[in-house]
Amino acid sequence: MKITKLQLKYFCLIVIVLNLVSAILGVLYYALSTTTLFWLWNLQGIIMFISWILNSLLVFINDRILMKSDNMGKKINLLSYGFLAFIIFAMFFFTIHSLTTSFIDPPMIITYVLAFLALIGIAIFGILLAYLDIRNLENRGVLKVE
Amino acid sequence: MRIVKIVLRIFCIAIFIFGFYLTYILFTGGFDSFSMLIAVIVQQILVYQIFIFLATTILFLKLINKERRRKIYYAVAITGLSLTIIMSLPLIVTPISISNANSEFIAAYGENWEAQIPEEVKKNYFLTSPFAFGAAFLGWPLAECLVEKDIEYYNDGEIRLLFDVYMPKEPTPNLPGNRSIIIMIHGGGWATGDRGQGLPIMKYLAAQGYIIFDIQYGLIDIPELKEYFALAGYDEHNVGENVTVVDQVQHIGNFTKKLSSEYASTYNANLNSVFIMGGSAGGHLTGVVGFGYNEGEGIYAEYFNNTFANNLTIKAIVPLYPANSMREVAEGLGEKLLGVPYNSSSNVFEAFTPSELVDANDPPALIFQGMSDTFVRPYMSAEIETAMDAAGVKCCRILFPFAGHANEMVLNNPHGQVWLYYLERFLYLNQL
Known part of the structure; x- marks a missing residue:
């Protein structure tokens, strides 16, 4: 299946918006640290979940349409590998954070920092990948789109 | 490359x-x-x-x-x-767990069970939904409360027992917990384990106005279990050479006496509203204490006479993945459990089997049961539920698909969140 420039552009814009909203609400989640806004955390979580899926999908799509012989193509490809490695580490950080807050008293600040960095890092990777795709849309040497 | x-x-x-x-x-x-x-x-x-x-x-x-x-x-x-x-x-499958819980609450408290809880309580203090995606991934936001640790309540020279107490940060009069007491009994196969299990839940409930006493009890000396449950940890001062489940219930009974005479006034806790809660072996002991509390006159009176303080009002019990038949457990763990072999004719096994103790005057129960639990199989809590149903006592047994043993402890996981949503409502409904 071929992807058009317009489709990729809209897809990337959605990725950028969802990652931004997810990161902002995620920061709010850690800053407020309360269960009274459960409806908001539900919304935040759904947006975050979708954004992480779309980030992963973008990496998969990029793998199909990137010209890896091009310099910029190579960089985006490397960034894609970086994202995949980072999201795996991020999940470990979240796991450690969940486990320590459940069993260790007082809670360890370092795990909050790691979870926070994981949240922000995934969003930054997603936004960067989507931004680079949009910037190179017209560059046929980088992306094979119609 | x-x-x-x-x-x-x-x-x-x-x-x-x-x-x-x-x-x-x-x-x-x-x-x-x-x-x-x-x-x-x-x-x-x-x-x-x-x-x-x-x-x-x-x-x-x-x-x-x-x-x-x-x-x-x-x-x-x-x-x-x-x-x-x-x-x-x-x-x-989280919606299935929610649906299971809802059905149990409707059966116990009627179609409009949630309407019995004031809107302002639900809005200001309770979770507004049984599940939040954000919490599932980002971790549970721990509530703030006061904690006092390592208070000794029993020391006979061989065994020393401590407790921790979790209280609301400020003495706000309108908190939904109304300074009701929750006695937390840890799990660990009767031979290991210590306080601090279910930490986020204790903090959450303390912030809601409950006074939570997280207590130790004497541990049976079974080295294989201590090795197996090494991660659970234990306090070596709790282990007694001759401790059995009978002694463990006596230790908890001693705590209720000190609670009644001393700690309730020290911590301004409400003796007229007491809940017992615990998981696994602690779930079993929760059942024995909750159903055995009024057993002083019953057929097992010899085991429960003068065991507990007599001025507590036990409003409800919360056994999580509780073990039930002691004869069956003793078959696996040996005679150290109750001091006699499992095939003995002694009625001690029945006396310490929660489902055998149930009668019409017993408090309601809320039970957590993972359907994939291989430590304590779901049929054990089903036996307790059947006995409670037969006695006409309310019992909400929530089944969690794809949940194993102790699967509410990491509170932000889907099972833990659903559990907390219904737990806080159950406690409130039974205080009324």
């Missing part, structure tokens, strides 16, 4: 193999003792595996030349996506 790719491929294959193992644990709860132990933790953190497997699948696909190895490419894609979906199952 070629070596890097080989290393990455090996990494992906290793993750996939780990995925098959997790699938085995998820569907069976683990049959071997090692897997059973792993299941306690792993089943609670599966949501994170969703993205580990999705990322690994994409990584693996990136490393395969689709044109040259088409079959391998699709095999990896199908395997990886299948593992990703399997890891999502605890998340996907």
Whole structure:
């Protein structure tokens, strides 16, 4: 299946918006640290979940349409590998954070920092990948789109 | 570059193999003792595996030349996506857990059970929904409360027992807990374990105005169990050479006496509203204490006469994945459990089996039961529920699909969140 420039552009814009909203609400989640806004955390979580899926999908799509012989193509490809490695580490950080807050008293600040960095890092990777795709849309040497 | 790719491929294959193992644990709860132990933790953190497997699948696909190895490419894609979906199952079945809980509450408290809780309490203090996606991934926001630790309540020279107390941060008069007492009894196979199990729940409930006494009790000296449950940890001052389950109930009884004479006034706690809560072996002891509290006149009076303080009003009990038949447990653990072999004619086994103690005057119960629990099989809590139903006592037994033993402890996981939503409502409804 071929992807058009317009489709990729809209897809990337959605990725950028969802990652931004997810990161902002995620920061709010850690800053407020309360269960009274459960409806908001539900919304935040759904947006975050979708954004992480779309980030992963973008990496998969990029793998199909990137010209890896091009310099910029190579960089985006490397960034894609970086994202995949980072999201795996991020999940470990979240796991450690969940486990320590459940069993260790007082809670360890370092795990909050790691979870926070994981949240922000995934969003930054997603936004960067989507931004680079949009910037190179017209560059046929980088992306094979119609 | 070629070596890097080989290393990455090996990494992906290793993750996939780990995925098959997790699938085995998820569907069976683990049959071997090692897997059973792993299941306690792993089943609670599966949501994170969703993205580990999705990322690994994409990584693996990136490393395969689709044109040259088409079959391998699709095999990896199908395997990886299948593992990703399997890891999502605890998340996907959350509506089933919610529906199970709701049905139990409707059966016990009527169709409009939630309307019995004032809107302002629900709005200001309770979770507004049984599940929040954000919390499932980002971790549970711990509530703030006051904690006093390591207070001694019993010391006979051989065994020394301590408790911790969790209280609301400020003495706000209108908190939904109304300074009701929750006595927390830890699990650990009667031979190990210590306070601090269910930490986020205790903090959450303390912030709601409950006074939570997280207590120790004497531990039976079974070295194999101590080794097996090494992660649970234990206080060596609690282990007594001749301690049995009978003594453990006596220790908890001693605590209720000190609670009545001293701690209730020290911590301004309400003796007219007492809840007993505990998981696993602690769930069993919760059942024995809750149902045995009024047993001083019953057929097992010899075991319970003068055991407890007599001025507590036990409003309800909350046994989580409780063991039940002591004769059956003793068959596996040996005669150290109750001091006599499991095939003895003594009625001590029945006297310390919660379902045998149930009568019409007993308090209601809320039971957590993971359907994949291989430590304490679901039929054990079903026996308690059947006995309570027969006696006409309210019992809400919530079944959690794809949940194993102690699967509410990492509170932000889907099972834990649903559990807390219904637990806070159950406690409130039974205070009224």
